[in-house]
Amino acid sequence: MxxxxxxxxxxxxxxxxxxTVSKALSGxxxxxxxxxxxxxxxxxxxxxxxxxxxxxxxxxxxKTIGILIPEIVHHFFSTVIxxxxxxxxxxxxxVIVGLSNESFTKEVINMELLAGGSIDGFVLSISKETxxxxxxxxxxxxxxxxxxxVMFDRVVSEVECDKVIxxxxxxxxxxxKMLVEKDCKNIALITTMDYVxxxxxxTQGYLEALQDCDIEADPNLILKIDDSLDVENHxxxxxxxxxxxxRMNKNIDGLFAVNELYAVTAMKVARKLGYSIPDDIQVIGFxxxxxxxxxxxSLTTVSQHGQKIGEQSAxxxxxxxxxxxxxxxxxxxxTDRKKDFIKMVIETEIIExxxxx
Amino acid sequence: MxxxxxxxxxxxxxxxxxxTVSKALSGxxxxxxxxxxxxxxxxxxxxxxxxxxxxxxxxxxxKTIGILIPEIVHHFFSTVIxxxxxxxxxxxxxVIVGLSNESFTKEVINMELLAGGSIDGFVLSISKETxxxxxxxxxxxxxxxxxxxVMFDRVVSEVECDKVIxxxxxxxxxxxKMLVEKDCKNIALITTMDYVxxxxxxTQGYLEALQDCDIEADPNLILKIDDSLDVENHxxxxxxxxxxxxRMNKNIDGLFAVNELYAVTAMKVARKLGYSIPDDIQVIGFxxxxxxxxxxxSLTTVSQHGQKIGEQSAxxxxxxxxxxxxxxxxxxxxTDRKKDFIKMVIETEIIExxxxx
Numbered sequence: 001m002x003x004x005x006x007x008x009x010x011x012x013x014x015x016x017x018x019x020t021v022s023k024a025l026s027g028x029x030x031x032x033x034x035x036x037x038x039x040x041x042x043x044x045x046x047x048x049x050x051x052x053x054x055x056x057x058x059x060x061x062x063k064t065i066g067i068l069i070p071e072i073v074h075h076f077f078s079t080v081i082x083x084x085x086x087x088x089x090x091x092x093x094x095v096i097v098g099l100s101n102e103s104f105t106k107e108v109i110n111m112e113l114l115a116g117g118s119i120d121g122f123v124l125s126i127s128k129e130t131x132x133x134x135x136x137x138x139x140x141x142x143x144x145x146x147x148x149x150v151m152f153d154r155v156v157s158e159v160e161c162d163k164v165i166x167x168x169x170x171x172x173x174x175x176x177k178m179l180v181e182k183d184c185k186n187i188a189l190i191t192t193m194d195y196v197x198x199x200x201x202x203t204q205g206y207l208e209a210l211q212d213c214d215i216e217a218d219p220n221l222i223l224k225i226d227d228s229l230d231v232e233n234h235x236x237x238x239x240x241x242x243x244x245x246x247r248m249n250k251n252i253d254g255l256f257a258v259n260e261l262y263a264v265t266a267m268k269v270a271r272k273l274g275y276s277i278p279d280d281i282q283v284i285g286f287x288x289x290x291x292x293x294x295x296x297x298s299l300t301t302v303s304q305h306g307q308k309i310g311e312q313s314a315x316x317x318x319x320x321x322x323x324x325x326x327x328x329x330x331x332x333x334x335t336d337r338k339k340d341f342i343k344m345v346i347e348t349e350i351i352e353x354x355x356x357x
Numbered sequence: 358m359x360x361x362x363x364x365x366x367x368x369x370x371x372x373x374x375x376x377t378v379s380k381a382l383s384g385x386x387x388x389x390x391x392x393x394x395x396x397x398x399x400x401x402x403x404x405x406x407x408x409x410x411x412x413x414x415x416x417x418x419x420k421t422i423g424i425l426i427p428e429i430v431h432h433f434f435s436t437v438i439x440x441x442x443x444x445x446x447x448x449x450x451x452v453i454v455g456l457s458n459e460s461f462t463k464e465v466i467n468m469e470l471l472a473g474g475s476i477d478g479f480v481l482s483i484s485k486e487t488x489x490x491x492x493x494x495x496x497x498x499x500x501x502x503x504x505x506x507v508m509f510d511r512v513v514s515e516v517e518c519d520k521v522i523x524x525x526x527x528x529x530x531x532x533x534k535m536l537v538e539k540d541c542k543n544i545a546l547i548t549t550m551d552y553v554x555x556x557x558x559x560t561q562g563y564l565e566a567l568q569d570c571d572i573e574a575d576p577n578l579i580l581k582i583d584d585s586l587d588v589e590n591h592x593x594x595x596x597x598x599x600x601x602x603x604r605m606n607k608n609i610d611g612l613f614a615v616n617e618l619y620a621v622t623a624m625k626v627a628r629k630l631g632y633s634i635p636d637d638i639q640v641i642g643f644x645x646x647x648x649x650x651x652x653x654x655s656l657t658t659v660s661q662h663g664q665k666i667g668e669q670s671a672x673x674x675x676x677x678x679x680x681x682x683x684x685x686x687x688x689x690x691x692t693d694r695k696k697d698f699i700k701m702v703i704e705t706e707i708i709e710x711x712x713x714x
Contacts, residue, residue: 082429094470
C-alpha cells in the first residue's frame with residue numbers, strides 16, 4: 001500500500017505553516033526558492049502529488065460535491081446544504097461536508113483532504129479568518145489544478161469562479177423602509193461588532209434606507225453586540241444589553257435586527273418592559289429560521305433563501321463539471337473560459353408576520 | 358537551515374527496513390541491542406528528530422474522523438457534530454461529514470467514499486431505510502477491514518462496535534412522572550407514527566410511567582403524527598391536528614411531546630384555544646433545541662445532551678485508533694478484543710422552564 005502524506009504532516013515535519021507548504025507546492029512566488037525546494041523535495045520523497053487533483057478529474061469522477069462551510073450548527077448554512085443536496089440528488093451527485101470552524105488552517109487542510117480524490121468540485125463559503133488574512137492561495141491553487149469552485153455568501157473578488165450571493169444590503173434597505181412606511185419614527189438597529197461578517201452590509205443597508213427617507217441616523221439607536229460571544233449560551237448577557245438599550249431609548253418604535261436571535265430576544269425583553277408588539281414597537285429580523293416562525297408574536301423577517309442559494313450553487317457547479325466532460329481540458333487550458341464566470345444574486349424577500357403592523 | 362534526515366534515509370544508509378529504524382528509535386524490544394544502538398547513534402549524529410509522521414504513515418493515518426448522519430438540518434445531529442468537533446480539535450483530528458439522507462444506498466456510497474482513504478474511522482448514526490432493511494453488511498465490512506466505527510443514538514445489536522446511546526425511554530418516563538407529581542391527571546402524548554424512530558421508545562416510556570403510577574393509559578389521549586410529512590413546511594396541518602385533538606379532549610391538563618416542535622406547536626394551539634400554560638396545561642418536550650429556549654412560555658424539556666454524545670463518541674473512536682497504533686493489528690485479529698466494546702448510555706436530564714409549574 002502506498003503511503004500518503006498530508007499537508008499538515010509536511011508542515012509539522014518541516015516546522016513551517018500549512019499555508020507555506022500549500023503555497024510552495026503550488027509554486028507560489030511568495031515563498032523563497034530555498035523553502036520551496038525543501039518542501040517540494042520532502043513532498044516528493046513521501047509521494048505527495050500536488051497535481052493529483054487534475055489527474056483524478058480526468059480519470060476518475062467521484063460524482064461527489066465537496067461542501068466547505070464555516071459552521072454547521074447554523075440555520076443559514078444548514079439550509080444551504082439542504083439546497084445543495086436536493087439538486088445533487090436530482091442530478092446524480094453525492095455530497096460531503098468539511099467544516100473550517102472559521103479557521104484558515106482548517107479550511108486549507110480540509111480543502112486538501114477533500115480535493116485529494118474524494119470529490120469533483122467545491123461549493124464553499126469562506127472562513128472569517130481567511131477573510132481577515134486575505135490569503136486565498138488555496139482556492140486559486142485548487143482552481144488552477146482544474147477543480148472548479150462555486151463560492152456562496154462570503155465571496156471575494158480575488159478568486160475567479162462562479163459565485164452566488166445574497167443582496168444583504170438591499171435586504172436591510174427593504175426592511176428599514178418597510179418600518180418607515182409603517183410609520184415608525186425612531187428605528188433602532190441591533191447589529192454585530194464584527195465587520196468581517198454580513199453584519200456590516202446589513203448595517204450599511206440600515207443607514208442607506210434612513211438617508212433615502214431623509215431621516216438622520218441617531219448613533220444612540222444603534223446597538224452593537226460582540227458576536228465573538230457565544231450568545232446561545234449567554235442569553236442573559238444579550239438580554240441585559242438589550243434591556244439597557246431599551247431603557248436608555250424610550251422613543252424606539254421600530255427595530256431592525258441583523259439576525260433572528262437578536263430580534264426574538266429583543267421582542268422578549270420589550271414585552272418584559274411592558275411594550276406591546278407590534279403596537280408599541282414593530283420588529284423585523286434577518287434570516288428566516290425556526291425562531292422567526294415560532295416566536296410569539298411570529299417575526300417579520302428578511303428571508304435569505306438559503307435553500308435557493310444552495311440549489312443555484314449546486315447547479316452552477318454541476319453545469320461546470322458536465323461542460324468539462326464534453327470539452328475536456330477547456331476549463332483548465334482555455335483562459336477565455338474564465339470570462340464566463342457567473343455571479344448570481346439571490347434576491348431577499350420580506351416575509352410579513354405578526355411583529356409588524 | 359540544516360537538512361534533516363528521515364527514517365527512510367536512515368534505513369537506506371544502514372541497509373535496514375524503515376520499520377526496523379522506527380522500532381529501534383522507539384526502543385522496541387523486537388530489535389537487537391546492537392542494531393538499536395547503531396541506529397540511535399546514527400540518528401543522533403544526523404540530528405534526527407523523532408516525530409509523528411513516520412509513525413502515522415505506517416498505517417496511512419489521515420487524522421480525520423468521518424461522520425455519517427441521516428440529516429444535517431436537525432438540531433440534535435448538529436449538536437452531536439459540534440461535540441465530535443470539539444474533541445477532535447482538542448486531540449488533533451479533523452472532521453468530514455457525509456449525509457445519508459435516511460437512504461440505505463447513500464449510506465453505503467458515502468461509507469465507501471470516505472473509507473477509501475480520507476478518514477481513519479467513523480462516528481455514525483444509522484439511516485431509517487437501513488434500519489428497515491436490516492442490512493448492515495457495509496458496517497461489518499468496514500470494521501472487518503480494520504476501520505473502527507462508533508455508533509450513536511440509532512444503533513443495532515447486529516454490529517459489534519462501540520456505541521453511545523441516549524436512554525430515550527427513561528427520559529420519557531422521567532418527564533411523564535414529573536407531570537404526575539405536578540398534579541396532572543390527564544396526561545396526553547403527542548408522538549410519531551414512525552416506529553423505526555426514537556418516537557417508539559419515548560411512547561413506551563410514556564406508557565411505562567403511567568403504569569408505574571397506576572394510571573390507566575387512555576388511547577384517546579395519544580395523538581400520532583405522520584412524521585413522513587414535512588411538518589416544518591406544513592405547520593398548519595400540524596396545528597389543525599393538534600387543535601382537533603385538544604377540542605376532543607377537554608380534560609387534558611398535562612402534555613408530553615416526543616419532540617420540541619410538537620410541544621411548541623401544541624402550546625401555541627392551546628393558547629389560541631384560551632388555555633393558560635402552565636396553569637391549565639403543563640407541557641414537557643423532548644430535545645433541548647433553540648425552540649424550547651425561546652418559546653413563550655419557555656419549554657420544560659428532556660435534554661438529550663447531543664454535544665456530550667458527540668464528545669463521548671469522538672473520544673471512544675480516537676481511543677480506539679490510538680490503541681491500534683500502540684498494538685498494531687490487535688483490533689482486527691484478536692477476537693477477544695471484541696468483547697471490550699463499550700456501550701455508553703448518556704443520561705437524559707429534565708430542564709425545567711416556564712411550561713411546567
